[in-house]
Amino acid sequence: MGEILQILLADSFWAASLRIATPLIFGVLGALLCEKSGVLNLGIEGIFVAGAMAGWMAAWLGLGLWGGVLVAAVAGALFGLIHAILTVPLGLSQHVSGLGVTLFATSASYFAYRTALPDVASPPRIEPFRPLDIPLLSDLPFLGPVLFQQTALTWLALAMVALVWYVLERTPLGVAIKAVGDNPDSVDAQGLSVHGLRIGAVVAGSALMALGGAFLTMSAFDAFFFGMVNGRGWICIALVIFASWRPGKALVGALLFGAFDALQVRLQTEAGALVPGQVFLMAPYVLSILALVIAARRAEYPRALLKPWFKGQR
Amino acid sequence: MTEDDTVLRLDGLTRRFGPVLACDAVDLELHRGEVLALLGENGAGKTTLMNMLFGHYLPDAGHVEVAGPDGVLRPLPPGHPQAALAAGIGMVHQHFTLAENLDALDNILLGAEPLRALRRHSARAREKVRAIMARSGLAAPLDVPVGRLSVGERQRVEILKALYRDARILVLDEPTAVLTPQEADALFDNIRAMTRDGLSVIFISHKLREVLAFSDRIAVLRHGRKVGEIATAEADERIIARMMVGADTPAASRKALDPGDPVLELDGISVTGRSARDSLDDLSLTLRAREIVGIAGVSGNGQTALAQVISGLVRPGAGQIRVQGRPLARIEPLAMIRAGIGRIPEDRHRDGIVGAMSVAENMVIERLEAPDVARRGLLQKAAIRAHAERLARDYDVRGPGVEVPARLLSGGNIQKLILARVFEQEPAVILANQPTRGLDMGAATEVARRLLEARARGAGVLLISEDLDEILSLADRVFVIHDGQLHEAVRRDREAIGLMMAGEVA
Numbered sequence: 001m002g003e004i005l006q007i008l009l010a011d012s013f014w015a016a017s018l019r020i021a022t023p024l025i026f027g028v029l030g031a032l033l034c035e036k037s038g039v040l041n042l043g044i045e046g047i048f049v050a051g052a053m054a055g056w057m058a059a060w061l062g063l064g065l066w067g068g069v070l071v072a073a074v075a076g077a078l079f080g081l082i083h084a085i086l087t088v089p090l091g092l093s094q095h096v097s098g099l100g101v102t103l104f105a106t107s108a109s110y111f112a113y114r115t116a117l118p119d120v121a122s123p124p125r126i127e128p129f130r131p132l133d134i135p136l137l138s139d140l141p142f143l144g145p146v147l148f149q150q151t152a153l154t155w156l157a158l159a160m161v162a163l164v165w166y167v168l169e170r171t172p173l174g175v176a177i178k179a180v181g182d183n184p185d186s187v188d189a190q191g192l193s194v195h196g197l198r199i200g201a202v203v204a205g206s207a208l209m210a211l212g213g214a215f216l217t218m219s220a221f222d223a224f225f226f227g228m229v230n231g232r233g234w235i236c237i238a239l240v241i242f243a244s245w246r247p248g249k250a251l252v253g254a255l256l257f258g259a260f261d262a263l264q265v266r267l268q269t270e271a272g273a274l275v276p277g278q279v280f281l282m283a284p285y286v287l288s289i290l291a292l293v294i295a296a297r298r299a300e301y302p303r304a305l306l307k308p309w310f311k312g313q314r
Numbered sequence: 315m316t317e318d319d320t321v322l323r324l325d326g327l328t329r330r331f332g333p334v335l336a337c338d339a340v341d342l343e344l345h346r347g348e349v350l351a352l353l354g355e356n357g358a359g360k361t362t363l364m365n366m367l368f369g370h371y372l373p374d375a376g377h378v379e380v381a382g383p384d385g386v387l388r389p390l391p392p393g394h395p396q397a398a399l400a401a402g403i404g405m406v407h408q409h410f411t412l413a414e415n416l417d418a419l420d421n422i423l424l425g426a427e428p429l430r431a432l433r434r435h436s437a438r439a440r441e442k443v444r445a446i447m448a449r450s451g452l453a454a455p456l457d458v459p460v461g462r463l464s465v466g467e468r469q470r471v472e473i474l475k476a477l478y479r480d481a482r483i484l485v486l487d488e489p490t491a492v493l494t495p496q497e498a499d500a501l502f503d504n505i506r507a508m509t510r511d512g513l514s515v516i517f518i519s520h521k522l523r524e525v526l527a528f529s530d531r532i533a534v535l536r537h538g539r540k541v542g543e544i545a546t547a548e549a550d551e552r553i554i555a556r557m558m559v560g561a562d563t564p565a566a567s568r569k570a571l572d573p574g575d576p577v578l579e580l581d582g583i584s585v586t587g588r589s590a591r592d593s594l595d596d597l598s599l600t601l602r603a604r605e606i607v608g609i610a611g612v613s614g615n616g617q618t619a620l621a622q623v624i625s626g627l628v629r630p631g632a633g634q635i636r637v638q639g640r641p642l643a644r645i646e647p648l649a650m651i652r653a654g655i656g657r658i659p660e661d662r663h664r665d666g667i668v669g670a671m672s673v674a675e676n677m678v679i680e681r682l683e684a685p686d687v688a689r690r691g692l693l694q695k696a697a698i699r700a701h702a703e704r705l706a707r708d709y710d711v712r713g714p715g716v717e718v719p720a721r722l723l724s725g726g727n728i729q730k731l732i733l734a735r736v737f738e739q740e741p742a743v744i745l746a747n748q749p750t751r752g753l754d755m756g757a758a759t760e761v762a763r764r765l766l767e768a769r770a771r772g773a774g775v776l777l778i779s780e781d782l783d784e785i786l787s788l789a790d791r792v793f794v795i796h797d798g799q800l801h802e803a804v805r806r807d808r809e810a811i812g813l814m815m816a817g818e819v820a
């Protein structure tokens with residue numbers, strides 16, 4: 001018990017939690033935006049891969065780190081557009097289209113990587129985002145290392161939480177997105193475009209997801225590996241339900257998962273001799289499922305989620 | 315009236331849904347400052363016509379012309395609600411178009427504020443809504459998610475939405491179906507006042523009283539075709555009914571019968587709901603065979619909770635229910651059906667049918683274990699279909715057939731479907747919650763006839779209705795529900811019952 005307490009009190013543990021949570025924050029926000037408008041986007045896992053690959057590749061080709069972030073967002077938006085066109089005006093199954101986009105985006109990314117680098121053994125590295133060193137603030141005890149020694153992308157993720165919250169709660173656009181996810185007829189009857197709003201939300205949400213991927217290759221690591229996304233997209237889909245489609249709770253959920261994961265790594269080194277390592281690897285997922293079971297009972301699904309809308313149909 | 319004051323012209327509007335010709339080359343003109351009532355049986359095509367006008371449906375043929383501010387008629391691009399709104403047309407939809415996760419204010423302002431704006435409604439918008447509410451007598455809580463409002467309140471929000479946009483032409487599709495008579499009168503008085511400033515109105519209603527009191531002209535649709543127009547001053551109920559149905563409809567008459575043994579006994583039922591409106595307070599009631607007990611009251615006084623308890627949807631906190639003398643061990647929907655309670659729910663679209671399932675499936679959905687429906691776990695498709703076709707004939711359920719999704723039926727026909735399903739089972743108790751809401755005269759008479767028929771057969775009928783005339787004409791005993799409590803109306807007198815509905819004990 002003492003060891004766990006020690007781990008929990010260490011600033012490095014909380015700094016790691018926030019770092020691990022960062023891509024999830026982007027991903028949950030993206031998924032949340034799509035689903036608020038009524039579209040489930042299971043393309044998320046592949047869009048993560050595409051963002052990771054495109055951002056890193058752009059930086060490696062000399063577009064700079066922020067150039068890479070932009071390219072990643074555009075790549076995500078494009079794959080989101082495919083999903084949006086298939087599911088919104090064409091009204092295809094959101095599950096099938098989403099899984100298709102995941103397969104397509106993943107293999108397209110691997111293909112692009114292999115085409116650009118046909119025969120390298122170890123992937124070339126880029127100079128990733130460095131922790132921001134804010135004078136004075138980063139020297140604060142505890143808060144300094146936890147908050148003020150993160151990279152710019154972590155700050156961007158936190159800013160996005162505020163931005164998505166602001167848009168949904170404080171702007172007419174956000175109200176319209178929430179309305180179209182609840183009852184598309186309400187939006188249509190007031191002269192707004194159901195399909196326009198949904199496509200816009202899916203494209204913007206997918207761009208956010210891709211930033212989660214870009215964080216992996218441009219901040220957490222400095223290169224692109226196959227399989228590096230490793231289910232993070234799926235975690236985000238679950239976290240949205242945990243968050244009951246609220247940006248603030250989405251942040252909490254992502255941090256909770258980050259903390260489980262950080263704890264798991266540390267416990268593994270502490271108690272690895274006693275318990276098989278796989279148990280620890282499993283722990284964050286098991287705990288997430290438990291959290292989900294508790295939270296999902298109160299979750300209020302967007303009523304029109306998964307339901308395509310066509311003009312003039314009852 | 316001169317040619318110049320025409321503000322709207324529908325020219326040969328036609329729309330077909332599969333085999334159904336919902337509108338057949340309908341022409342219609344509306345003049346400035348005029349109130350035009352659009353009448354017709356359920357499924358006559360009234361809503362379809364208005365949906366084409368507003369741009370929800372694309373017409374197969376025909377077009378719409380609207381007068382601009384200069385009074386010149388110009389064609390309206392079809393299929394664009396945005397264009398209709400810009401041309402000054404406001405529409406109140408029969409099937410509410412409200413986002414239930416948003417509050418009333420957001421619903422009203424949706425689309426009225428530019429999407430690019432960085433901030434939501436100003437204090438000024440709220441002021442304007444408040445002013446409209448005060449002027450029109452239509453009040454609704456502004457800051458509660460619409461999903462938590464009663465049907466009446468939702469209807470008011472739906473109307474406020476159209477009024478907020480300062481429409482010059484207002485289309486009201488059954489705006490009063492769920493309003494109390496007082497609310498309806500207040501609404502029409504207000505609309506009258508606005509027509510003096512140049513507003514033109516088309517309204518659809520099945521309530522002939524308000525049509526005769528508030529319209530200038532009446533147009534009648536039958537089977538998608540316009541069959542006549544008449545100045546309201548020259549019309550009366552008989553004439554209109556004949557235009558609508560093509561024949562006279564005999565009113566149902568109630569014969570005196572001796573009530574039998576109790577079929578439904580509620581004993582000290584209490585329900586604590588989310589608010590006072592879904593609560594019941596130590597309520598007791600006995601319903602006997604061969605009688606109709608009417609429950610009058612202003613909506614939101616516990617009717618919903620009472621209906622939910624009897625339907626098995628809500629378990630009361632205290633009290634006991636006996637059906638045909640036997641106490642019920644469990645209060646849940648299936649147990650209620652098995653005990654012999656037939657239910658006609660208030661919100662027929664949401665609770666009465668599964669919209670995505672076929673008409674035939676909806677007709678057997680409460681008795682899936684019956685041998686003619688399923689054998690060895692397999693549905694008997696042919697038998698279900700034949701059964702549905704027979705019921706559709708007997709109960710006059712009209713629509714594109716029994717294999718189409720039930721949501722495609724018009725409101726009146728959905729109700730007939732539910733009636734068919736319930737009456738077929740010959741239940742001992744019939745719970746009829748607002749059974750004629752939104753029904754045309756013919757269909758409403760049909761419901762009344764069926765309820766009286768069930769009573770004669772030996773059923774007990776519990777009739778919950780806001781329509782006092784309906785209760786007085788059908789019920790053997792009348793109760794008033796107020797604040798979750800029942801009081802028997804000793805005198806069958808409109809005045810006294812009205813006072814009781816307002817909470818003053820008679």
Ligand SMILES: Nc1ncnc2c1ncn2[C@@H]1O[C@H](COP(=O)(O)OP(=O)(O)OP(=O)(O)O)[C@@H](O)[C@H]1O
Binds near residue numbers: 331357363
């Ligand atoms: N979107 C649709 N798809 C298929 N059929 C439809 C659709 N809309 C309407 N119909 C059919 O068109 C006919 C006319 O329906 P409509 O809703 O216009 O009737 P209504 O006159 O408004 O009746 P009510 O008084 O019951 O509201 C009905 O037979 C209905 O089943």
Ligand SMILES: [Mg+2]
Binds near residue numbers: 360361362
């Ligand atoms: Mg209608």
